[in-house]
Amino acid sequence: MKTYVSEQIKKNIADSIKKNIRQGNFQIREIPEIILLKTKNKSHGDIATNIALQLSGIAKLKPMDIAHFIIDNLDAKNNVIAKVEIAKPGFINFWFKDDWLYQILDDIRDQKDDYGKIDVGKGKRIQLEFVSVNPTGPLHVGHGKCAVIGDTLSKILKAAGFKIEKEYYINDQGKQIDILGQSVQSRYNIFLGEDKEFPSDGYKGKYITDIAREIAAKYGDRFKGKEDQETKNFFKEFTVKNILNGIKKDLENFGVKFDVWFSEKSLFNKNKIQEIIDLLNSKGLIYKEKGALWLKTSVFGDEKDRVIVRENGIPTYFASDIAYHQDKYQRGFEKIIDVWGADHHGYIERMKAAIQALGYPQSFLDVLIVQFVTLIKEGKEVGMSTRDGEFITLRDLIKEVGKDVARYFFLMRSYDSHTEFDLDIAKSQSMENPVYYIQYAYARICSILRKAEEANIVLDKIDKINFQLLDKEEELELIKKLLFFKEAIKRSALSWKPHLLTTYLYDLASTFHKYYTVHRIITEDDELTKSRLALIDCTKIILLNTFNLLGISAPESM
RNA sequence: GUGCCCGUGGCUUAAUUGGAUAAAGCGACGGCCUCCGGAGCCGUAGAUUGGAGGUUCAAGUCCUCUCGGGCACACCA
Numbered sequence: 001m002k003t004y005v006s007e008q009i010k011k012n013i014a015d016s017i018k019k020n021i022r023q024g025n026f027q028i029r030e031i032p033e034i035i036l037l038k039t040k041n042k043s044h045g046d047i048a049t050n051i052a053l054q055l056s057g058i059a060k061l062k063p064m065d066i067a068h069f070i071i072d073n074l075d076a077k078n079n080v081i082a083k084v085e086i087a088k089p090g091f092i093n094f095w096f097k098d099d100w101l102y103q104i105l106d107d108i109r110d111q112k113d114d115y116g117k118i119d120v121g122k123g124k125r126i127q128l129e130f131v132s133v134n135p136t137g138p139l140h141v142g143h144g145k146c147a148v149i150g151d152t153l154s155k156i157l158k159a160a161g162f163k164i165e166k167e168y169y170i171n172d173q174g175k176q177i178d179i180l181g182q183s184v185q186s187r188y189n190i191f192l193g194e195d196k197e198f199p200s201d202g203y204k205g206k207y208i209t210d211i212a213r214e215i216a217a218k219y220g221d222r223f224k225g226k227e228d229q230e231t232k233n234f235f236k237e238f239t240v241k242n243i244l245n246g247i248k249k250d251l252e253n254f255g256v257k258f259d260v261w262f263s264e265k266s267l268f269n270k271n272k273i274q275e276i277i278d279l280l281n282s283k284g285l286i287y288k289e290k291g292a293l294w295l296k297t298s299v300f301g302d303e304k305d306r307v308i309v310r311e312n313g314i315p316t317y318f319a320s321d322i323a324y325h326q327d328k329y330q331r332g333f334e335k336i337i338d339v340w341g342a343d344h345h346g347y348i349e350r351m352k353a354a355i356q357a358l359g360y361p362q363s364f365l366d367v368l369i370v371q372f373v374t375l376i377k378e379g380k381e382v383g384m385s386t387r388d389g390e391f392i393t394l395r396d397l398i399k400e401v402g403k404d405v406a407r408y409f410f411l412m413r414s415y416d417s418h419t420e421f422d423l424d425i426a427k428s429q430s431m432e433n434p435v436y437y438i439q440y441a442y443a444r445i446c447s448i449l450r451k452a453e454e455a456n457i458v459l460d461k462i463d464k465i466n467f468q469l470l471d472k473e474e475e476l477e478l479i480k481k482l483l484f485f486k487e488a489i490k491r492s493a494l495s496w497k498p499h500l501l502t503t504y505l506y507d508l509a510s511t512f513h514k515y516y517t518v519h520r521i522i523t524e525d526d527e528l529t530k531s532r533l534a535l536i537d538c539t540k541i542i543l544l545n546t547f548n549l550l551g552i553s554a555p556e557s558m
Numbered sequence: 559g560u561g562c563c564c565g566u567g568g569c570u571u572a573a574u575u576g577g578a579u580a581a582a583g584c585g586a587c588g589g590c591c592u593c594c595g596g597a598g599c600c601g602u603a604g605a606u607u608g609g610a611g612g613u614u615c616a617a618g619u620c621c622u623c624u625c626g627g628g629c630a631c632a633c634c635a
Binding site for chain 1: 564
């Protein structure tokens, strides 16, 4: 049972269609992709195909007739399908054999942590870049959402057989960083009694004052009143380093780790910006206007051309970003995915144009746009503005609701819809909070397994467990849910939607809770007890594997 | 004004990427513990999927228009 369910059945269907073609029943040249659907309604079997409906247009036959032709020629000797039926407009419904379902339990017990690793990625190298917040202040909750989406997606893609690298791009130079340094320097001077004006567009957060105070404590009045370049650089570098360390720490506490921290400044140090400008110039894609250098991005679908070197001779952020993406390409990734906040969506066309200007395929870059987060406290929206320093930081959020809840809340919904993060619900340890519901399922299983152990009921070796005893409706439901795990990973990975896995997890927990209430695991019958223990042990493994993919902890008791 | 995202029961959202009777949680109402964890389970009420057209065997999903909400339209990053 190493192959997917779907592949096996798809092949059977395809074989049947080929047979029909040979017999002259179907006048078609090509077989469309066979799609298998998990049925919503039990009376429609376990899995279904709409192939007959799809073929009716091409083969110019009634869907029901096509369906009949297909099942007439279907290989009945396979060990997966117990029953086949044709329904209303032309669906073909399949029922799994119980014996075949039981095999999955052996597989899960056998592979444990590795169960769920699939190979749809075929080792394709993908780079995921996310968060990449300017080191001008601490992370807020919106960044947290991007962080979890990127991090979880990377875990899912890895499980699906892709080779993933996670990267954070540090904008450690430029105008904003200058202002940042000035802000701290000014606070420092004010702190030491030197009357310096605070920059009008400066950063006003409390963290700025904290850093200034730290410098004062460490270096005394060594920089007091100084305005030379060296001093300015000192404040810039000290501040960036300080804030970046805070960001790293916050992310780590959130379970997010990066493989590479890439410095924008390093591109300048290696003269990469000038190189990229020369390259684009040699392609005839650059021209001078109003004293600035422009890149002809409009040639590649952007709404207008963009400045890459300002009138004052300083390259724009866009210029270094092009150099950065060139660097990514040169590192040999087959695809890169940038995860951006919704406020950056206007930047996509420009970047895609730049990718093409460099001569790379447009498909090299994909951008995921993560919609905003609104915090709700006591039924009211909490404002978040970085400049004014009123925002709620990611650190505060984790402190308030915990890592697991914060991660889950960002992952439970599709990233492209706005998140309404209700702090009161997130904090409540009640039924309103889905995280507890899921973790409770896991803790419950652990508890039962402990109980069994105390009663000296030990699971036999795999071959001694009689799975045939698992014939209750709720048991088969649970097994089918376990069966869907790999499919959930596959779908989640290929569509880049982590929330599909969250939905699956909730569903699995729910199926287990139902089973638990209806049937006892530990019974008088030793053999039955053991097979049921094996079943919930498998459930435990899948729950744990899903928790790991989502970066949520699995408590053995709560 | 132009572009992108979103409109699904009272509230927060799902919907296997175009499939069958639109699914959960919260809230409301009513049930279930002599027994493995009640942070659980079961049931009832509640939806013309913002609106109008169109595409086809089939539309919450795709196209056009329209009405609401969010975001972006820098020689900032």
